Amino acid sequence: MRLIKNISCITALLILITFISGCLGNSIMKSEDQIHIEVIVKNRIAPFWTVVEMGAIAAGREFGVNIHFDGPTDEKDIEEQINMVQRAIDLKADAIVLAACDSEELVDIAHEALSKKIPVITIDSGINSQKVKSFIGTDNVGAGEKLGQALVNKVGDSCKIVVMSFVKGAASCDQREEGLFKTLDMYEDIQIVDIIYCNSDVDTAENLTVEIIEKYSDIDAIVGLNAYGTTGAAKAIIEQNKVGTIKIIGFDSTPEEVRYLERDIIQSLVVQNPFSMGYLGVKYAFEAIKNEKIPNIVDTGSTVIDKDSMFYIENQKLVFPFTDGLSDPTVIP
Amino acid sequence: MSGKVMGLLKRIHTRLRLNSIQNVITLSFTSVMLLAMLIVSISLYHLFSDSAERNAVTSTQQIIDQVSLNLNSYVAEMMEISDIIRSSLTSDNFDKDELSDILNVTAKIRKDIVTMVVYSQKGDVIISNPIGVYNKNFEVTTQDWFIELLNNPANYIFLSPHVQRFFENSHPWVVSLCRGVTYYENEEPIVLVTMVDMNFSTIEQMCNNVSLGKRGYIYIIDEYGNMVYHPQQQMIYAGLKTENAIDALTREPGSYFDDHTGEKRIMTVKDVGHSGWKIVGISYVDELVANRKYFNGFILLITLFAIAFEILASFFISAKISRPIKLLETQMKRLETGDFDISVEVKGEGEVKQLSKAFNIMVARIKMLMEQIITEQEEKRKSELKALQAQINPHFLYNTLDSIIWMNENENYEGVSVMVAALARLFRISLSRGNEIISIGDELEHVKSYLTIQKVRYGDKFDYSIDVDSTLLSRKTLKLILQPIIENAIHHGVSPLNEKGIIKISVSSESDKILFQVSDNGYGITPEILSELLVQESTSYHGSGSSGVGLKNVNERIKLCYGEEYGLEILSEVDVGTTVNIRIPYNGL
Structure with missing residues (x-):
């Protein structure tokens, strides 16, 4: 009797051991290669987002996760971006890093992802949700303040300006305006003549700028709150032969903007750090997958550059990112 | 706690x-x-x-x-x-x-x-x-x-x-x-x-x-x-x-x-x-x-x-090592309950095999000893019974009573009272309330009574003397061991003699033993008969007057009671006499 009892005990033990070692074996075999992070940005092809992609890929390489980078070709194609998030959910991505085209429209789909236990990390442009807690991007209020300071440095503390904003109601837009006005409020002699919205379109910005120049011939500067507005304004200034007369303080550092900066058409740019956004977005997504605590807000910083400081060694990488071995998208003339 | x-x-x-x-x-x-x-x-x-x-x-x-x-x-x-x-x-x-x-x-x-x-x-x-x-x-x-x-x-x-x-x-x-x-x-x-x-x-x-x-x-x-x-x-x-x-x-x-x-x-x-x-x-x-x-x-x-x-x-x-040991253990448990009909199947490793073998041998020995004890006890009872029976031998009783009647007719009343008293004492001690062990004093008293009766029967054919170390009187002995020897000494030793026979009885201690010695000056026993004396069943070849209980009975009883090293020793020389030594332990029960 005792023998039978002992044998059954040992058999049970053996089964338990096999089970445990099986589990152990599985957990060993499951490598981090299988982790798949979906990075969905506002615009797949714009230079800014290319650098975000570089950061994401660098992080993917460092943490050994698969990165799929996607985004609409048009920043205003909200529907397409929602579809992309839906696809990521359907593909059972382990995490989604999102730069939202719209802070309201993407809330529902982000919540759906969260309900399926897929962590959502927002970068650059967040969404209005209490549930999506992590935001990695530029402190836009701070960037706005820097923009104002750059204006004072380049144009002076007594001037008339037009603010070239982009989409009224967009979080980043409002925050940059807020920061800008915070700085400008300290200078009584700076007069904001008008605030115009280019709807994140270069042509619109160009046309609006032409109108503005005709309307207010005595303005000293245009402050661009994003790359499209700044580029459009610069184009209009060249077209209207106002280079030097109307100064431009802008945002971001597309190759086009950089060229204008070097040719003194744009006097100052506030540059973000898209590489860090991509890198940290993936890094924190990876940590979220591993259930580690991640910070709610990460400021990737912004830097003011001008014609000279953009060649400082610490700024060169921000202004002239490597892109896939092609050192510069601009062509040698 | x-x-x-x-x-x-x-x-x-x-x-x-x-x-x-x-x-x-x-x-x-x-x-x-x-x-x-x-x-x-x-x-x-x-x-x-x-x-x-x-x-x-x-x-x-x-x-x-x-x-x-x-x-x-x-x-x-x-x-x-x-x-x-x-x-x-x-x-x-x-x-x-x-x-x-x-x-x-x-x-x-x-x-x-x-x-x-x-x-x-x-x-x-x-x-x-x-x-x-x-x-x-x-x-x-x-x-x-x-x-x-x-x-x-x-x-x-x-x-x-x-x-x-x-x-x-x-x-x-x-x-x-x-x-x-x-x-x-x-x-x-x-x-x-x-x-x-x-x-x-x-x-x-x-x-x-x-x-x-x-x-x-x-x-x-x-x-x-x-x-x-x-x-x-x-x-x-x-x-x-x-x-x-x-x-x-x-x-x-x-x-x-x-x-x-x-x-x-x-x-x-x-x-x-x-x-x-x-x-x-x-x-x-x-x-x-x-x-x-x-x-x-x-x-x-x-x-x-x-x-x-x-x-x-x-x-x-x-399990393989301990299984035979466990088997041995269960068998030993059975042994504890008194079941001796067991035998362990001898297998397993060398030591265990030895152990099993030894166990089996031990069990067999115990079984044998147990059987031996049982037969011994039986024999003991039998020989005791025989010894008892010998005391109330009808022939002896008849002879004794005949002597009493004869004395009575001769108006020898004193002799009658001595005889009756001796006979009564003889039987009292023989029975001694069923006890097997009595004091040496009682045993000697018993012998004295017997000799008193026999002396009346045989007249002045023999004399006897008892020499005892008085410190030994209170020591214990198996009862009825001296009487058969003395009966033998009278019948075969001194009664056929023409001159007066002498029977000497002495009790002394010999290191850790007590030695009873009964010697007579009779014809003695030839070596052939001597060698058979302790082996032969009851030496009742002379019928009358014999109790029918031989030296063998006494010898066996002593050995059963005290062990092999005790018992009878007969030394005899023809025409000189016979001495029977009886040894029992000093501290016997």
Whole structure:
């Protein structure tokens, strides 16, 4: 009797051991290669987002996760971006890093992802949700303040300006305006003549700028709150032969903007750090997958550059990112 | 409380039978094996870790060496190109067209050359390849390296990767090699500065394409510790990542452990010739650890299986060893209950076999002894009964009563009363309330009564004397051992004599024995008869007057009661007499 009892005990033990070692074996075999992070940005092809992609890929390489980078070709194609998030959910991505085209429209789909236990990390442009807690991007209020300071440095503390904003109601837009006005409020002699919205379109910005120049011939500067507005304004200034007369303080550092900066058409740019956004977005997504605590807000910083400081060694990488071995998208003339 | 605990422990102990041979063997075997497995596993693990770490260091070093070699040759090629340009300039009057041709050919051969420029002392471009719109904002004369080269034209100066500002609208990442050249025009030394810009992406690819594990990477620092190349340079400038460049700078080429990021990393440092750069390879130890984890899991798995197998094996082995012992144990339990009809099947290991055999022999012996005791007891009863019967032998009683009647008729009343009293005493002591053991005093009293009766019967045919050590009177003896001897002495010793017979009875102590001695001066016994006396059944060949209980009966009773070393000894010499020695233990029951 005792023998039978002992044998059954040992058999049970053996089964338990096999089970445990099986589990152990599985957990060993499951490598981090299988982790798949979906990075969905506002615009797949714009230079800014290319650098975000570089950061994401660098992080993917460092943490050994698969990165799929996607985004609409048009920043205003909200529907397409929602579809992309839906696809990521359907593909059972382990995490989604999102730069939202719209802070309201993407809330529902982000919540759906969260309900399926897929962590959502927002970068650059967040969404209005209490549930999506992590935001990695530029402190836009701070960037706005820097923009104002750059204006004072380049144009002076007594001037008339037009603010070239982009989409009224967009979080980043409002925050940059807020920061800008915070700085400008300290200078009584700076007069904001008008605030115009280019709807994140270069042509619109160009046309609006032409109108503005005709309307207010005595303005000293245009402050661009994003790359499209700044580029459009610069184009209009060249077209209207106002280079030097109307100064431009802008945002971001597309190759086009950089060229204008070097040719003194744009006097100052506030540059973000898209590489860090991509890198940290993936890094924190990876940590979220591993259930580690991640910070709610990460400021990737912004830097003011001008014609000279953009060649400082610490700024060169921000202004002239490597892109896939092609050192510069601009062509040698 | 502690008592309760102790009790509980004891119960568990009993319940689990921790002290059973099987469990002892299983437990000790298991623990020894466990220890051995642990030692083996741990040493295996360390061996593996060490070799994995060494391998990682070696392979990292090899990769870094390769990168260094590539970079070296890259730098050497740059210097060669610089030298070609320089040599065409050192000739006294240089031909601009010839130089242009050289530059064109070089640019065609070397696709990684972005720009080649020759500056005048004042910073004007003398010749460039390719030709383009020069950046008016770029003042070469303000650059540190330009000033330095005007003073020391023979030096090579490497410029770390930077954005080229030479042309308007073009900002490729380049590495520059600059060198001055002095030539004489009209005996006047003129210094020119050459600059060769190489595409940095080549270097980047060199560094980026190596894989130091999944997460490892290479970075390059210049002689001041500035970051020349880092895969995440933006992160470093943004302060989101730090690199221990100063530490790497002070290191001799080789491999070191570095944990400034909080993670254990292997830092491999290697110099790049000429440029003063250092390549630093970073590989992550936890990737080895991932490998190690796999290995650990493997070891754990094997260990667990081995332990399971070992427990099973030790269980069966101990079961095999202990099974015959257990069988023996159950048989012994049966023995305890008094069942002697058991025999253990002799099998198992050598010792157990011996044990079983011995057990079987022991059981057989016990069984035999038990049977012996039973028969002995039976015999004892029988001979006692016989002895008793002898006392109330009707013949003896008849003779005695006849003597009494005869005395009565002769009006010898005193004699009658003596006889009756003696007869009564004889029977009283014979019965002695069924006790088998009586005092020596009583036994002698019994003999005296018997002799009194016999003396009346036989008249003055014999005399007797009793000599006893009075200290022995209270000692115990088996009853009715003297009377048969004396009866024999009367019948066969003294009664056939013509002269007066003498029977001497003495009791004395002889070391740890008590010796009864009955000797007569009769005819004695021939050796033939003597040898049979103690073997033969009752020596009742003379019928009348004999009690029918022989010397053998007495001898057997003594031996049964006290053991083989006690009993009768008959010494006889024909025509001289017979002496019978009876020995019983001094401290007999």
